[in-house]
Amino acid sequence: MTEDDAHRHEWVADCRLRAATDLFAHTWDPVVLAALRLGPRRRRELRAAIGGISDKVLTDSLHRLLAGGLVERHAHAEAPPRVDYALTGLGQSLVDGPMTALGRWVTEHGEELLEAQESSTAEGL
Amino acid sequence: MTEDDAHRHEWVADCRLRAATDLFAHTWDPVVLAALRLGPRRRRELRAAIGGISDKVLTDSLHRLLAGGLVERHAHAEAPPRVDYALTGLGQSLVDGPMTALGRWVTEHGEELLEAQESSTAEGL
DNA sequence: CGGAATCCTCTCCGATACTG
């Protein structure tokens, strides 16, 4: 690893960017964040709103987002257990900034993207 | 799958957003795009500029980006084979828009993100 | 130099079943 130090300065600048892109590495994490965009949601509401996510994967995703400081967990001590999840300030800023920008890009270039992908898969077969 | 159609309208709206977040799902794809940000690069230059990427992974990444219409390949018929890769208009728009927004977010909240991640891993042990 | 092929490892995703 010592010789790699010579290269390190070349990509260390992108290290923080990597930490950010990794937030999108897990398929469902952005979807969960998007589902929390409009306010706190209970576990069950998230499952229903997202649709097609398994129980375990939702748990994994929430744990990662909690560990990343993007989501907060609030457990209410009630007879029927009630727990809801909400974006932290950090998570909200991620949604309002980059994810919104990505959403705008999709509305502008989404068609173009899908066309390019389809045309190449058509050739690829 | 037929009963899922009832749920489909709930998340189909996020389908395009998913197609976009998937562009960041593969670890090295954003890095390669970032490396092409300032202009066309040869395969070897990319490997050196990125640092720490294996040959196969770079090939895979380039193939995905080519298939997605984000990158173009230009092969020059010369004695020493010369091939360079460049962003397409679509790829450039992705870099200029969402990726730049993500970069801005990182400069503003990167510290906060790393702190949150470290503090939780410290607890987690 | 560009790049395809092989093999290995790791972890993400999904389904199922069980506990508080």
Next chain:
DNA sequence: CAGTATCGGAGAGGATTCCG
């Protein structure tokens, strides 16, 4: 309703090797 435990499959990433 919230959350955990386990198992299996699929795919990404990494190292190495060989071809044009």
